[in-house]
Amino acid sequence: MSNEQEGGPVVVQDLGPWVIEMQWPKGATQGGPAVLVVRPKGGTGYPPGGISSTVLRQIDFKEAGEALRRQTAVSELRSEVRERYEADRTQRLKRAAAQGVTDEYLALLASAYVTYVNQGGIGPLAHLAERVGKSQSTVKGHLWQARKRGLLTGSAGRAGGALTEKASAILARIVPGAQQTNPDTRDEE
Structure with missing residues (x-):
């Protein structure tokens, strides 16, 4: 569901024919993402009608923030174990x-x-x-x-x-x- 890129942690959400990528600044675990990318899911082609307000309202920022905090906790635990x-x-x-x-x-x-x-x-x-x-x-x-x-x-x-x-x-x-x-x-x- 998530991975880390150069700018900071990334959380990915799947919204039907769309993939939503949200990236937070390094070290940030509160608030919303600094970067939001909405793109068609690979191999599905361009969805009819393009990006709409309906698609944007379906983005679950709360769940993405919780996923970010889970990802950070696991990363910190791995670091401590290592x-x-x-x-x-x-x-x-x-x-x-x-x-x-x-x-x-x-x-x-x-x-x-x-x-x-x-x-x-x-x-x-x-x-x-x-x-x-x-x-x-x-x-x-x-x-x-x-x-x-x-x-x-x-x-x-x-x-x-x-x-x-x-x-x-x-x-x-x-x-x-x-x-x-x-x-x-x-x-x-």
Whole structure:
């Protein structure tokens, strides 16, 4: 029913042959929309008579505002869950790093790396180095080791890759609820 565009959240309503898009400014959850777009529903052709006052009176601004607030609440909840998950992940990573360069540590590091890169994160080495408390060159070496030990696919010198089955098995064993917990990548740590 709704999605988010550049200007702010958008709520979509279906009114027969018409689609109504209402966009609010970023951060706004009260009042009416700042932008209103009325267009023919795709594939139905141009409705006879065009946009009329009857069509405009059918727009349910109250329901759109309620939908906006529901959308905002869900988005905030997802953000809180993601932040809590990442804080827990950082603690697991630091504890594992304190035990040395084990397969468990490398699997956790590889998982954090893959998730960060797949989410479009910039500077994954700096990001991970800060989280683990190691230098960027150390983290780079650890990722290289993860690849050598068969925990991470991809080529050196290129960001990204994927966890191997071996890494996934380690994560399933050491991370409580690994298959269900991650809000971003349900199949990795």
